[in-house]
Amino acid sequence: MSIPLAQRMRPISLDQYLGQEHLTGKDSVLKKMLDAHHIPSMILWGPPGTGKTTLANIISTKLDREFLQLSAINSGVKDIRKAIETAEEIMEETGVGAILFIDEIHRFNKSQQDALLGSVEQGLITLIGATTENPSFEVISALLSRCQVFVLKHLEKKHLEALLLNAISNDVELKKKDIELKETEALLMYSGGDARKIYNTLEIVIASHSNDAAIVITNELVAGSIQNNFELYDKSGEQHYDIISAFIKSIRGSDPDAAVYYLARMIQGGEDPKFICRRMIILAAEDIGLANPNALLMANTCFDTVHKIGLPEARIIMSQTAIYLASSPKSNSAYSAIDNALALVKSKKNIPIPLHLRNAPTKLMKDIGYGKDYKYAHGYKGNFVDQGYLPESIKNSSFYQPQNNDSENRLRAWLRKRWKNRF
Numbered sequence: 001m002s003i004p005l006a007q008r009m010r011p012i013s014l015d016q017y018l019g020q021e022h023l024t025g026k027d028s029v030l031k032k033m034l035d036a037h038h039i040p041s042m043i044l045w046g047p048p049g050t051g052k053t054t055l056a057n058i059i060s061t062k063l064d065r066e067f068l069q070l071s072a073i074n075s076g077v078k079d080i081r082k083a084i085e086t087a088e089e090i091m092e093e094t095g096v097g098a099i100l101f102i103d104e105i106h107r108f109n110k111s112q113q114d115a116l117l118g119s120v121e122q123g124l125i126t127l128i129g130a131t132t133e134n135p136s137f138e139v140i141s142a143l144l145s146r147c148q149v150f151v152l153k154h155l156e157k158k159h160l161e162a163l164l165l166n167a168i169s170n171d172v173e174l175k176k177k178d179i180e181l182k183e184t185e186a187l188l189m190y191s192g193g194d195a196r197k198i199y200n201t202l203e204i205v206i207a208s209h210s211n212d213a214a215i216v217i218t219n220e221l222v223a224g225s226i227q228n229n230f231e232l233y234d235k236s237g238e239q240h241y242d243i244i245s246a247f248i249k250s251i252r253g254s255d256p257d258a259a260v261y262y263l264a265r266m267i268q269g270g271e272d273p274k275f276i277c278r279r280m281i282i283l284a285a286e287d288i289g290l291a292n293p294n295a296l297l298m299a300n301t302c303f304d305t306v307h308k309i310g311l312p313e314a315r316i317i318m319s320q321t322a323i324y325l326a327s328s329p330k331s332n333s334a335y336s337a338i339d340n341a342l343a344l345v346k347s348k349k350n351i352p353i354p355l356h357l358r359n360a361p362t363k364l365m366k367d368i369g370y371g372k373d374y375k376y377a378h379g380y381k382g383n384f385v386d387q388g389y390l391p392e393s394i395k396n397s398s399f400y401q402p403q404n405n406d407s408e409n410r411l412r413a414w415l416r417k418r419w420k421n422r423f
Contacts, residue, residue, distance in 0.1 A: 046152025049194025105129035154193030
Protein backbone atom coordinates (compact mmCIF):
# COMPACT_ATOMS: atom_id res chain seq x y z
CA MET A 1 0.00 0.00 0.00
CA SER A 2 1.48 3.34 -1.05
CA ILE A 3 2.13 6.08 1.52
CA PRO A 4 -0.55 8.83 1.29
CA LEU A 5 0.47 12.11 -0.27
CA ALA A 6 -0.15 13.99 2.99
CA GLN A 7 2.36 11.77 4.76
CA ARG A 8 4.92 11.99 1.96
CA MET A 9 4.72 15.78 2.06
CA ARG A 10 4.89 16.14 5.85
CA PRO A 11 7.46 18.86 6.73
CA ILE A 12 10.46 17.83 8.81
CA SER A 13 11.74 21.28 9.76
CA LEU A 14 10.35 24.72 10.60
CA ASP A 15 11.72 26.01 7.28
CA GLN A 16 9.31 23.68 5.47
CA TYR A 17 6.38 24.32 7.85
CA LEU A 18 3.71 26.59 6.39
CA GLY A 19 1.25 28.68 8.39
CA GLN A 20 1.05 29.38 12.13
CA GLU A 21 3.50 32.26 11.83
CA HIS A 22 2.25 33.55 15.18
CA LEU A 23 3.79 30.42 16.74
CA THR A 24 6.78 29.68 14.51
CA GLY A 25 7.70 33.14 13.16
CA LYS A 26 10.93 34.93 13.94
CA ASP A 27 9.86 36.66 17.16
CA SER A 28 7.21 34.19 18.30
CA VAL A 29 7.23 32.72 21.80
CA LEU A 30 7.45 29.10 20.62
CA LYS A 31 10.30 29.87 18.20
CA LYS A 32 12.27 31.53 20.99
CA MET A 33 11.68 28.51 23.22
CA LEU A 34 12.95 26.18 20.50
CA ASP A 35 16.01 28.33 19.85
CA ALA A 36 16.74 28.16 23.59
CA HIS A 37 16.30 24.35 23.40
CA HIS A 38 13.76 24.39 26.18
CA ILE A 39 10.01 23.95 25.92
CA PRO A 40 7.28 23.44 28.50
CA SER A 41 4.60 20.79 28.30
CA MET A 42 1.97 22.13 25.94
CA ILE A 43 -1.44 21.67 24.38
CA LEU A 44 -1.74 22.38 20.66
CA TRP A 45 -5.35 23.39 20.05
CA GLY A 46 -6.68 23.87 16.54
CA PRO A 47 -8.79 22.51 13.67
CA PRO A 48 -7.76 19.31 11.86
CA GLY A 49 -5.05 19.52 9.25
CA THR A 50 -3.38 22.63 10.68
CA GLY A 51 -0.10 20.92 11.53
CA LYS A 52 -0.36 19.88 15.19
CA THR A 53 1.26 16.45 14.76
CA THR A 54 3.80 17.84 12.33
CA LEU A 55 4.76 20.62 14.73
CA ALA A 56 5.20 18.11 17.55
CA ASN A 57 7.54 16.03 15.38
CA ILE A 58 9.52 19.10 14.35
CA ILE A 59 9.89 20.16 17.99
CA SER A 60 11.23 16.71 18.89
CA THR A 61 13.71 16.77 16.01
CA LYS A 62 14.81 20.32 16.76
CA LEU A 63 15.51 19.48 20.40
CA ASP A 64 17.00 16.05 19.59
CA ARG A 65 14.68 14.37 22.08
CA GLU A 66 13.16 10.89 22.03
CA PHE A 67 9.63 11.06 20.64
CA LEU A 68 6.91 8.80 22.02
CA GLN A 69 3.43 8.89 20.53
CA LEU A 70 -0.04 7.79 21.61
CA SER A 71 -3.49 8.30 20.19
CA ALA A 72 -6.22 8.86 22.77
CA ILE A 73 -8.67 7.10 20.45
CA ASN A 74 -7.16 3.65 21.01
CA SER A 75 -4.95 4.06 24.09
CA GLY A 76 -5.73 3.53 27.76
CA VAL A 77 -4.06 3.85 31.16
CA LYS A 78 -2.01 0.72 30.43
CA ASP A 79 -0.55 2.35 27.32
CA ILE A 80 0.20 5.54 29.23
CA ARG A 81 2.05 3.60 31.94
CA LYS A 82 4.05 1.72 29.32
CA ALA A 83 5.04 5.03 27.67
CA ILE A 84 6.09 6.41 31.07
CA GLU A 85 8.19 3.29 31.74
CA THR A 86 9.89 3.83 28.36
CA ALA A 87 10.48 7.48 29.28
CA GLU A 88 12.07 6.37 32.57
CA GLU A 89 14.48 4.11 30.67
CA ILE A 90 15.32 6.97 28.29
CA MET A 91 15.95 9.30 31.22
CA GLU A 92 18.31 6.77 32.84
CA GLU A 93 20.24 6.33 29.59
CA THR A 94 20.39 9.94 28.37
CA GLY A 95 19.63 12.10 31.39
CA VAL A 96 16.95 13.89 29.33
CA GLY A 97 13.21 13.34 29.45
CA ALA A 98 11.31 12.18 26.38
CA ILE A 99 8.60 14.04 24.53
CA LEU A 100 5.25 12.27 24.76
CA PHE A 101 2.84 13.31 22.03
CA ILE A 102 -0.82 12.43 22.61
CA ASP A 103 -3.11 12.99 19.65
CA GLU A 104 -6.74 13.88 20.40
CA ILE A 105 -5.97 14.20 24.10
CA HIS A 106 -9.52 15.47 24.67
CA ARG A 107 -10.71 11.87 24.28
CA PHE A 108 -8.84 10.78 27.42
CA ASN A 109 -11.05 10.57 30.50
CA LYS A 110 -10.10 12.00 33.89
CA SER A 111 -8.31 8.89 35.18
CA GLN A 112 -6.28 8.62 31.99
CA GLN A 113 -5.25 12.27 32.23
CA ASP A 114 -4.51 11.87 35.94
CA ALA A 115 -2.03 9.12 35.05
CA LEU A 116 0.11 11.72 33.26
CA LEU A 117 0.34 14.24 36.10
CA GLY A 118 3.27 12.83 38.08
CA SER A 119 5.53 12.35 35.07
CA VAL A 120 4.79 15.82 33.72
CA GLU A 121 5.38 17.35 37.17
CA GLN A 122 8.73 15.55 37.57
CA GLY A 123 9.92 16.45 34.07
CA LEU A 124 10.16 12.79 33.15
CA ILE A 125 8.11 13.58 30.06
CA THR A 126 7.41 16.78 28.20
CA LEU A 127 3.80 16.41 27.17
CA ILE A 128 2.55 17.69 23.84
CA GLY A 129 -1.17 17.14 23.54
CA ALA A 130 -3.10 17.82 20.35
CA THR A 131 -6.81 18.61 20.41
CA THR A 132 -9.51 20.00 18.18
CA GLU A 133 -11.64 20.78 21.25
CA ASN A 134 -11.37 23.65 23.71
CA PRO A 135 -8.89 22.36 26.32
CA SER A 136 -10.63 24.40 29.02
CA PHE A 137 -13.51 21.94 28.72
CA GLU A 138 -11.68 18.73 27.87
CA VAL A 139 -8.37 18.77 29.77
CA ILE A 140 -8.46 18.46 33.56
CA SER A 141 -7.42 21.64 35.36
CA ALA A 142 -4.48 20.00 37.14
CA LEU A 143 -2.94 18.95 33.83
CA LEU A 144 -3.90 22.14 32.02
CA SER A 145 -2.18 24.25 34.68
CA ARG A 146 1.08 22.45 33.89
CA CYS A 147 0.84 23.10 30.16
CA GLN A 148 1.17 26.09 27.87
CA VAL A 149 -1.73 26.28 25.39
CA PHE A 150 -0.87 27.21 21.81
CA VAL A 151 -3.73 27.92 19.39
CA LEU A 152 -3.35 26.90 15.73
CA LYS A 153 -5.44 28.50 13.00
CA HIS A 154 -6.94 27.32 9.72
CA LEU A 155 -4.41 27.60 6.91
CA GLU A 156 -4.88 30.57 4.59
CA LYS A 157 -5.30 30.47 0.83
CA LYS A 158 -1.64 31.36 0.23
CA HIS A 159 -0.49 28.46 2.40
CA LEU A 160 -2.79 25.91 0.75
CA GLU A 161 -1.82 26.98 -2.76
CA ALA A 162 1.84 26.75 -1.79
CA LEU A 163 1.24 23.20 -0.53
CA LEU A 164 -0.38 22.23 -3.83
CA LEU A 165 2.40 23.67 -5.96
CA ASN A 166 5.05 22.08 -3.77
CA ALA A 167 3.40 18.66 -4.02
CA ILE A 168 3.03 18.82 -7.80
CA SER A 169 6.64 19.95 -8.26
CA ASN A 170 8.47 17.95 -5.61
CA ASP A 171 6.53 14.85 -4.58
CA VAL A 172 8.34 11.71 -5.69
CA GLU A 173 5.22 10.39 -7.45
CA LEU A 174 3.48 13.51 -8.72
CA LYS A 175 6.54 15.09 -10.32
CA LYS A 176 6.63 12.13 -12.72
CA LYS A 177 3.28 13.23 -14.16
CA ASP A 178 2.36 16.11 -16.45
CA ILE A 179 0.15 18.16 -14.10
CA GLU A 180 -0.95 21.77 -14.53
CA LEU A 181 -2.65 23.57 -11.65
CA LYS A 182 -4.93 25.93 -13.55
CA GLU A 183 -7.64 26.63 -10.93
CA THR A 184 -7.57 26.15 -7.16
CA GLU A 185 -10.97 27.38 -5.89
CA ALA A 186 -12.60 23.93 -5.76
CA LEU A 187 -9.59 22.33 -4.08
CA LEU A 188 -9.58 25.12 -1.50
CA MET A 189 -13.31 24.78 -0.93
CA TYR A 190 -13.11 21.03 -0.31
CA SER A 191 -10.13 21.49 2.01
CA GLY A 192 -11.76 23.92 4.43
CA GLY A 193 -8.33 25.17 5.48
CA ASP A 194 -7.13 21.64 6.20
CA ALA A 195 -3.74 20.66 4.75
CA ARG A 196 -4.37 16.93 4.99
CA LYS A 197 -7.71 17.30 3.29
CA ILE A 198 -6.33 19.31 0.39
CA TYR A 199 -3.65 16.66 -0.17
CA ASN A 200 -6.28 13.90 -0.04
CA THR A 201 -8.45 15.78 -2.53
CA LEU A 202 -5.54 16.39 -4.90
CA GLU A 203 -4.60 12.73 -4.72
CA ILE A 204 -8.16 11.64 -5.54
CA VAL A 205 -8.32 14.00 -8.53
CA ILE A 206 -5.02 12.73 -9.93
CA ALA A 207 -5.90 9.08 -9.28
CA SER A 208 -9.19 9.60 -11.14
CA HIS A 209 -7.25 10.68 -14.25
CA SER A 210 -4.15 8.54 -13.87
CA ASN A 211 -4.42 7.32 -17.46
CA ASP A 212 -4.48 10.84 -18.92
CA ALA A 213 -1.30 11.94 -20.67
CA ALA A 214 -1.66 15.38 -19.09
CA ILE A 215 -3.85 16.52 -16.21
CA VAL A 216 -5.08 20.11 -16.18
CA ILE A 217 -6.63 20.75 -12.77
CA THR A 218 -9.71 22.95 -13.03
CA ASN A 219 -12.63 23.52 -10.67
CA GLU A 220 -14.87 21.41 -12.92
CA LEU A 221 -12.38 18.55 -12.96
CA VAL A 222 -12.06 18.59 -9.17
CA ALA A 223 -15.84 18.66 -8.58
CA GLY A 224 -16.41 15.77 -10.96
CA SER A 225 -13.60 13.71 -9.45
CA ILE A 226 -14.83 14.14 -5.89
CA GLN A 227 -18.42 13.25 -6.81
CA ASN A 228 -17.27 10.14 -8.63
CA ASN A 229 -15.14 9.06 -5.67
CA PHE A 230 -17.38 10.14 -2.83
CA GLU A 231 -16.94 6.94 -0.82
CA LEU A 232 -13.17 7.12 -1.11
CA TYR A 233 -13.22 10.76 -0.07
CA ASP A 234 -15.50 9.92 2.87
CA LYS A 235 -12.98 7.43 4.21
CA SER A 236 -10.43 10.19 4.89
CA GLY A 237 -11.99 10.60 8.34
CA GLU A 238 -12.42 14.36 7.97
CA GLN A 239 -16.12 14.26 7.15
CA HIS A 240 -16.70 14.53 10.89
CA TYR A 241 -16.39 18.31 10.50
CA ASP A 242 -18.53 18.42 7.37
CA ILE A 243 -21.39 16.64 9.14
CA ILE A 244 -21.36 18.83 12.25
CA SER A 245 -21.32 21.84 9.92
CA ALA A 246 -24.35 20.49 8.03
CA PHE A 247 -26.09 19.76 11.34
CA ILE A 248 -25.60 23.30 12.66
CA LYS A 249 -26.61 24.91 9.37
CA SER A 250 -29.75 22.76 9.19
CA ILE A 251 -30.82 23.90 12.67
CA ARG A 252 -29.97 27.50 11.80
CA GLY A 253 -32.04 27.08 8.65
CA SER A 254 -35.02 25.78 10.69
CA ASP A 255 -35.13 22.31 9.08
CA PRO A 256 -35.77 19.74 11.86
CA ASP A 257 -35.75 16.80 9.42
CA ALA A 258 -32.28 17.61 8.14
CA ALA A 259 -31.08 18.28 11.70
CA VAL A 260 -32.24 14.83 12.88
CA TYR A 261 -30.73 13.17 9.80
CA TYR A 262 -27.28 14.63 10.44
CA LEU A 263 -27.65 13.89 14.15
CA ALA A 264 -28.29 10.25 13.25
CA ARG A 265 -25.21 10.25 10.98
CA MET A 266 -23.06 11.44 13.86
CA ILE A 267 -24.51 9.00 16.39
CA GLN A 268 -24.12 6.09 13.98
CA GLY A 269 -20.56 7.17 13.26
CA GLY A 270 -19.61 7.05 16.92
CA GLU A 271 -19.38 10.80 17.52
CA ASP A 272 -18.89 11.94 21.12
CA PRO A 273 -22.38 13.03 22.33
CA LYS A 274 -20.83 15.82 24.41
CA PHE A 275 -19.29 17.30 21.28
CA ILE A 276 -22.74 17.44 19.64
CA CYS A 277 -24.36 18.92 22.76
CA ARG A 278 -21.73 21.63 23.12
CA ARG A 279 -22.38 22.71 19.55
CA MET A 280 -26.11 22.92 20.28
CA ILE A 281 -25.43 25.13 23.32
CA ILE A 282 -23.37 27.52 21.22
CA LEU A 283 -26.02 27.54 18.49
CA ALA A 284 -28.79 28.24 21.00
CA ALA A 285 -27.06 31.49 21.97
CA GLU A 286 -25.62 32.42 18.58
CA ASP A 287 -28.50 31.66 16.22
CA ILE A 288 -31.62 31.63 18.40
CA GLY A 289 -30.66 33.90 21.24
CA LEU A 290 -33.27 36.35 22.43
CA ALA A 291 -35.84 35.16 19.89
CA ASN A 292 -36.36 32.23 22.29
CA PRO A 293 -34.23 32.47 25.46
CA ASN A 294 -35.52 29.04 26.57
CA ALA A 295 -33.46 27.47 23.77
CA LEU A 296 -30.24 28.03 25.72
CA LEU A 297 -31.77 26.47 28.83
CA MET A 298 -32.94 23.47 26.79
CA ALA A 299 -29.54 22.98 25.16
CA ASN A 300 -27.73 23.22 28.47
CA THR A 301 -30.15 20.77 30.07
CA CYS A 302 -29.57 18.43 27.14
CA PHE A 303 -25.81 18.50 27.76
CA ASP A 304 -26.24 17.74 31.47
CA THR A 305 -28.77 14.96 30.88
CA VAL A 306 -26.80 13.28 28.10
CA HIS A 307 -23.71 13.37 30.31
CA LYS A 308 -25.67 11.58 33.06
CA ILE A 309 -27.31 8.81 31.05
CA GLY A 310 -25.14 8.24 27.97
CA LEU A 311 -26.02 6.40 24.78
CA PRO A 312 -28.17 4.77 23.50
CA GLU A 313 -30.92 6.57 25.45
CA ALA A 314 -29.18 9.92 25.06
CA ARG A 315 -30.12 9.89 21.37
CA ILE A 316 -33.71 10.69 22.36
CA ILE A 317 -32.76 13.77 24.37
CA MET A 318 -30.46 15.00 21.62
CA SER A 319 -33.18 14.46 19.02
CA GLN A 320 -35.73 16.38 21.09
CA THR A 321 -33.30 19.25 21.56
CA ALA A 322 -32.24 19.39 17.91
CA ILE A 323 -35.90 19.46 16.79
CA TYR A 324 -36.73 22.16 19.36
CA LEU A 325 -33.79 24.34 18.28
CA ALA A 326 -34.55 23.89 14.58
CA SER A 327 -38.21 24.77 15.19
CA SER A 328 -37.43 27.88 17.24
CA PRO A 329 -37.49 31.43 15.83
CA LYS A 330 -34.01 32.65 15.03
CA SER A 331 -32.01 35.74 15.97
CA ASN A 332 -28.29 36.45 16.05
CA SER A 333 -28.71 39.83 17.76
CA ALA A 334 -26.76 38.83 20.90
CA TYR A 335 -23.94 37.41 18.76
CA SER A 336 -23.82 40.58 16.66
CA ALA A 337 -24.03 42.83 19.71
CA ILE A 338 -20.98 41.41 21.45
CA ASP A 339 -18.94 41.33 18.24
CA ASN A 340 -19.86 44.97 17.54
CA ALA A 341 -18.88 45.91 21.08
CA LEU A 342 -15.60 43.98 20.87
CA ALA A 343 -14.73 45.71 17.59
CA LEU A 344 -15.22 49.12 19.23
CA VAL A 345 -13.24 48.09 22.32
CA LYS A 346 -10.32 47.03 20.11
CA SER A 347 -10.37 50.25 18.09
CA LYS A 348 -10.86 52.58 21.08
CA LYS A 349 -8.99 51.09 23.99
CA ASN A 350 -9.20 52.09 27.64
CA ILE A 351 -11.92 54.74 27.39
CA PRO A 352 -12.36 56.15 30.93
CA ILE A 353 -15.40 54.89 32.84
CA PRO A 354 -17.84 57.74 33.68
CA LEU A 355 -17.19 59.00 37.22
CA HIS A 356 -20.75 58.45 38.38
CA LEU A 357 -20.51 54.72 37.52
CA ARG A 358 -17.20 54.09 39.27
CA ASN A 359 -16.91 52.10 42.46
CA ALA A 360 -16.02 54.24 45.52
CA PRO A 361 -14.90 51.95 48.36
CA THR A 362 -12.68 54.61 50.02
CA LYS A 363 -13.23 58.20 51.22
CA LEU A 364 -10.56 59.48 48.83
CA MET A 365 -12.39 58.01 45.85
CA LYS A 366 -15.65 59.58 47.01
CA ASP A 367 -13.89 62.94 47.51
CA ILE A 368 -12.61 62.99 43.92
CA GLY A 369 -16.07 62.23 42.52
CA TYR A 370 -16.25 58.48 42.17
CA GLY A 371 -19.92 57.46 42.24
CA LYS A 372 -21.11 61.07 42.54
CA ASP A 373 -24.53 61.80 41.00
CA TYR A 374 -25.22 58.14 40.31
CA LYS A 375 -28.97 57.53 40.26
CA TYR A 376 -30.13 54.24 41.77
CA ALA A 377 -32.68 52.84 39.30
CA HIS A 378 -34.77 51.10 41.95
CA GLY A 379 -35.42 54.43 43.63
CA TYR A 380 -37.43 55.64 40.64
CA LYS A 381 -40.81 54.81 39.18
CA GLY A 382 -40.77 51.66 37.10
CA ASN A 383 -37.25 50.89 38.37
CA PHE A 384 -35.81 53.09 35.66
CA VAL A 385 -34.11 56.49 35.46
CA ASP A 386 -32.74 58.17 32.35
CA GLN A 387 -29.01 58.62 32.84
CA GLY A 388 -25.91 57.96 30.77
CA TYR A 389 -24.07 54.67 31.10
CA LEU A 390 -21.63 54.71 28.18
CA PRO A 391 -18.47 56.85 28.19
CA GLU A 392 -19.08 60.32 26.75
CA SER A 393 -16.96 59.74 23.65
CA ILE A 394 -19.11 56.78 22.54
CA LYS A 395 -22.43 57.75 24.12
CA ASN A 396 -24.34 57.37 20.84
CA SER A 397 -22.98 53.91 20.05
CA SER A 398 -25.46 51.12 19.47
CA PHE A 399 -24.56 47.45 19.74
CA TYR A 400 -27.79 45.57 20.37
CA GLN A 401 -30.41 45.77 17.62
CA PRO A 402 -33.59 43.76 18.35
CA GLN A 403 -34.62 41.61 15.42
CA ASN A 404 -38.10 41.01 14.08
CA ASN A 405 -39.52 38.16 16.15
CA ASP A 406 -42.20 38.02 18.84
CA SER A 407 -39.81 37.93 21.79
CA GLU A 408 -37.56 40.75 20.61
CA ASN A 409 -40.47 42.84 19.42
CA ARG A 410 -41.62 42.83 23.04
CA LEU A 411 -38.12 43.74 24.17
CA ARG A 412 -37.96 46.56 21.63
CA ALA A 413 -41.26 47.99 22.83
CA TRP A 414 -40.11 47.83 26.46
CA LEU A 415 -36.79 49.50 25.67
CA ARG A 416 -38.34 52.23 23.51
CA LYS A 417 -40.60 53.28 26.37
CA ARG A 418 -37.48 54.01 28.38
CA TRP A 419 -34.94 55.08 25.78
CA LYS A 420 -36.95 57.33 23.45
CA ASN A 421 -34.27 57.82 20.81
CA ARG A 422 -32.95 54.28 20.67
CA PHE A 423 -34.09 50.85 19.50
